[in-house]
Amino acid sequence: MSTTKLEKLKSADYKAPGGKLVRIRLKEDQGQIRSVRITGDFFLIPEESLGKLEKMLEDVPLREPELRLLVDRFFRGTGAQGLGVSSDDFVKAILSAKETV
Amino acid sequence: MNLAVEEAIPRVVGEGKSPSTVRFWHNSNTIVIGCFQSARLEVNMEACKETETEIVRRFTGGGAVYHDSGNLNYAISLRKGHPLVPGLNLQSVFEKLSEGSVQGLRKLGVKAEFQPVNDIQVDGKKVSGAAGSIRWNTIFHHGCILVGSDLSILGKVLNVPRAKLEDRHVASVQKRVTTVRDELGRDVSTREVQDAIVNGIESCYGVRVESGDLTKEGLGLAEELYQTKYSRLEWNLEP
Numbered sequence: 001m002s003t004t005k006l007e008k009l010k011s012a013d014y015k016a017p018g019g020k021l022v023r024i025r026l027k028e029d030q031g032q033i034r035s036v037r038i039t040g041d042f043f044l045i046p047e048e049s050l051g052k053l054e055k056m057l058e059d060v061p062l063r064e065p066e067l068r069l070l071v072d073r074f075f076r077g078t079g080a081q082g083l084g085v086s087s088d089d090f091v092k093a094i095l096s097a098k099e100t101v
Numbered sequence: 102m103n104l105a106v107e108e109a110i111p112r113v114v115g116e117g118k119s120p121s122t123v124r125f126w127h128n129s130n131t132i133v134i135g136c137f138q139s140a141r142l143e144v145n146m147e148a149c150k151e152t153e154t155e156i157v158r159r160f161t162g163g164g165a166v167y168h169d170s171g172n173l174n175y176a177i178s179l180r181k182g183h184p185l186v187p188g189l190n191l192q193s194v195f196e197k198l199s200e201g202s203v204q205g206l207r208k209l210g211v212k213a214e215f216q217p218v219n220d221i222q223v224d225g226k227k228v229s230g231a232a233g234s235i236r237w238n239t240i241f242h243h244g245c246i247l248v249g250s251d252l253s254i255l256g257k258v259l260n261v262p263r264a265k266l267e268d269r270h271v272a273s274v275q276k277r278v279t280t281v282r283d284e285l286g287r288d289v290s291t292r293e294v295q296d297a298i299v300n301g302i303e304s305c306y307g308v309r310v311e312s313g314d315l316t317k318e319g320l321g322l323a324e325e326l327y328q329t330k331y332s333r334l335e336w337n338l339e340p
Contacts, residue, residue, distance in 0.1 A: 013262050018218055021262055023142060037340055039139040041164030043191055043218075045234055047136050083162075083191045084218045 007034060011100045014093035016042065020084030022093040033057050036094065042085035049080040053090070067091045102323065103128055105331040106315065107176055107243065108160050109323035114178040115238030118318045121183060123302060123310055124176040125295045128168040130154040132258055133245075135163040135232065140338045148257040158337045161243065163219060163232035165259055171249035171280070173291040175202065175298060179240045185306055186240050195219050195231050198242035202229060205301025206246075209294065211284045221246075226279040246298075248291050249282040 012024040020043075026036040036057045044050055053074045060070055071087045074080065082089075103126055113119040132144055132154055143165045144156055154167075168174065177198050179186060186197050199215045206213035206221065206228070213229075216222040221229035221244070231244035255278070282289050299310050315323070330336045 020218065023139065023262075037139075039137055039142065039340065041135055041138060041162070043162035043232070044137065045162075045191060046236060047160065047162065047234065050137060081191060083195075 006030060009100050010097035012093055012097040014089065014096050016085050016089040016093075018084045020089075022085055022089055024093050024097045026094070026097055028062055031062055033060050033062055033094075038090070038093075040085070042089075043083035044085065045081050045083075046078075049074075049078045052078060053080075057094070062094070064091065064095060067094055102327050102331070103174075104133065104157050104159055105327035106319070106323040108326050108331075109319045110176065110315070111178040111234075111239040111241040112237045112322060113316060113319045114180055115236075116318075117180070119178075119316045121180060122176075122178045123299070124178075125298075126174050126176075127170055127172055127291060128174070129170060130254065131168045132156045132165055133168055134158050134165040136160055137162050138165060139340055142262075143260055145258050145260050152254050152258060154254070154258050156337055157331065159232065159243075161232040161234050161241070164230065166230055166245050167250065167255040167258060168245060169250050169254070171247070171251065171282075171291070173246045173248050173294050173298075174243065175246070175295075176241070176243035177201075177302075181235070181238045181240060183240060189235050189240075191233065191235065192217065194233055194235065194240055194242055198233070198240075199229075199231055199244065201302035201305045202244060202246065202298050203301070204305045205294070205298035206281065208300055209281065209285065209289070209297045211281055223279055223284050226277055228279050228281060228284065246294060247278060247280040248289060248294050249280055252278060252280065 006029050008028045010026050010028055014022045020041055022040045027034040036054050056074055060066055068091050071090050075087050110122050134143055140156055186194055203213045203215055212223050213221050219231045220227050229244050229246040233242040
């Protein structure tokens, strides 16, 4: 994906209550997530499901209600099990992303 | 190749081609990052070049660990449904399958305790970290024990994010980890720790650990995984 003039790069290092880190690098365009990369030292099984979450987040408004709905749907739909990270942590991590140069 | 073997064993255990397995191994200077981590964010590439430290990604989550010859790694692969771990909750797996190592370390005289989510600590300092997964019809748990590792290199090659250090109220990664050697105040070999862990596993779980070699199927799969995955930059360094 090419970066247009309207796209903003945002990032966050969010520490979940259990001490695990969720690192967000995303591209936002007019209030919507264009793409997002989620990395960190948390556990999530099945491991391949993280890519599915990243894909599901594309073109979703960068607002709490929509994000919460989507991340909850991801966990319910995939049956994924997080450890050191919860649905709430993913939402808070994404919302805490700040613009970077 | 070590990380390829690490994946091959739980796969063949799950297929019923290998019995439940405990594997012990160690690497020369290597950073092993978790499967969800970004190598660029977690690793100081320049320091790795200077210290000839390799970077490899494992198939399980969790954080980056530094391996050298003073580090003992263990991996437990149990077929799903094994009576030791009847549930499929990852936190319970870590807790249950760390017990053998905790017992082993205590037998050596180290005041080890399991610390959720996935650590073994001594007086608040980490001496071992674990990771694991439930897949391929297998419950898999692995950990690395700092026996006599060079903590000065560890401090250089890992970029520990500020948020992690602030959480633990310490100034550097070196200050929040310890080694078996430092805790015992004497030189200790990885073999001595391995023997103690085997002892801990046997007494803790009421099992008998027998020495054995990697099965033919396991070796073949490990070679394939090395060629197609673990020797490749796109697996080890991306994203």
